[in-house]
Amino acid sequence: MTGGIASGKSTVARLLEAKGARVLDADQAARRAVEPGRPAWRRLREFLSADYFLPDSGELNRRKLRRAILDDPHLRRRVNEAVHPHVLQEMEAEWRRAVEADPRRPVVFDIPLLYETGLEGSFDCVILVYVPAQVQIQRLCARDGVSRPEAERTLEMQLPIEQKRAWANLVIDNSQDLENTRRQVDAVWQEIAMRSQDKRTIHGGQTQA
Numbered sequence: 768m769t770g771g772i773a774s775g776k777s778t779v780a781r782l783l784e785a786k787g788a789r790v791l792d793a794d795q796a797a798r799r800a801v802e803p804g805r806p807a808w809r810r811l812r813e814f815l816s817a818d819y820f821l822p823d824s825g826e827l828n829r830r831k832l833r834r835a836i837l838d839d840p841h842l843r844r845r846v847n848e849a850v851h852p853h854v855l856q857e858m859e860a861e862w863r864r865a866v867e868a869d870p871r872r873p874v875v876f877d878i879p880l881l882y883e884t885g886l887e888g889s890f891d892c893v894i895l896v897y898v899p900a901q902v903q904i905q906r907l908c909a910r911d912g913v914s915r916p917e918a919e920r921t922l923e924m925q926l927p928i929e930q931k932r933a934w935a936n937l938v939i940d941n942s943q944d945l946e947n948t949r950r951q952v953d954a955v956w957q958e959i960a961m962r963s964q965d966k967r968t969i970h971g972g973q974t975q976a
């Protein structure tokens with residue numbers, strides 16, 4: 768599952784979990800990967816100055832880094848190179864634990880940068896949580912208290928959501944009210960359940976979306 772920033776991935780993830788899916792969240796995996804002392808944190812310390820880390824805990828100053836990568840694509844690339852490999856390792860390990868715990872339970876990976884990192888081919892199907900860019904901006908400003916220009920620059924860090932809509936297998940349009948989204952999640956869940964069944968029939972394996 769992917770989307771754009773503030774398109775509603777976490778909102779849809781909660782609805783899919785309520786249907787029985789195991790959802791693995793790349794943002795949470797990235798948060799764990801940069802905890803003080805972890806390999807990705809050490810990589811960041813190699814090129815980020817001390818003021819990017821909180822003095823007492825050594826934790827990443829997320830707000831400061833988020834602002835910095837907005838305007839500096841070179842820095843964003845270095846941060847991505849330092850963090851993404853460890854996010855993938857974290858998610859792979861989480862996926863194996865999920866499959867061991869319950870091989871029949873569909874697993875959904877919530878990956879904001881799925882297309883930006885070229886990972887879409889690793890999954891049985893791609894679900895896009897879609898809202899028009901203007902709705903992304905409006906919700907991002909409301910949720911994070913960022914200015915409209917900052918929200919617009921944040922969207923520019925990602926591929927256009929209309930492009931992702933053309934590529935995705937399944938689209939959940941989250942631009943209306945939650946009830947409307949919930950109905951679409953019900954339909955997508957049927958599709959996931961069917962694909963899981965087909966996959967088990969053909970390979971007796973585990974489905975991931």
Ligand SMILES: CC(C)(COP(=O)(O)OP(=O)(O)OC[C@H]1O[C@@H](n2cnc3c(N)ncnc32)[C@H](O)[C@@H]1O)[C@@H](O)C(=O)NCCC(=O)NCCS
Nearest residue numbers: 771772793794797829832833846847850878879880924925
């Ligand atoms: C920049 C950081 C510190 C900002 O932390 P913060 O808590 O404010 O935001 P959070 O991590 O919840 O991310 C919110 C959203 O920002 C967008 N975003 C985050 N990092 C990036 C990036 N490198 N490129 C484009 N968009 C990004 C995504 O849509 C994400 O869902 C953090 O996002 C980070 O460490 N990013 C680099 C790792 C990464 O690429 N994470 C995305 C996982 S796919």
Ligand SMILES: Nc1ncnc2c1ncn2[C@@H]1O[C@H](COP(=O)(O)OP(=O)(O)OP(=O)(O)O)[C@@H](O)[C@H]1O
Nearest residue numbers: 771772773774775776777778906910941943944945
């Ligand atoms: N259908 C909806 N109607 C109105 N507001 C919504 C709807 N869906 C989500 N929101 C709100 O929009 C904001 C973004 O939603 P959410 O946090 O789920 O997006 P996200 O894609 O997970 O964000 P991020 O990319 O930052 O992880 C939140 O404040 C959420 O409460």
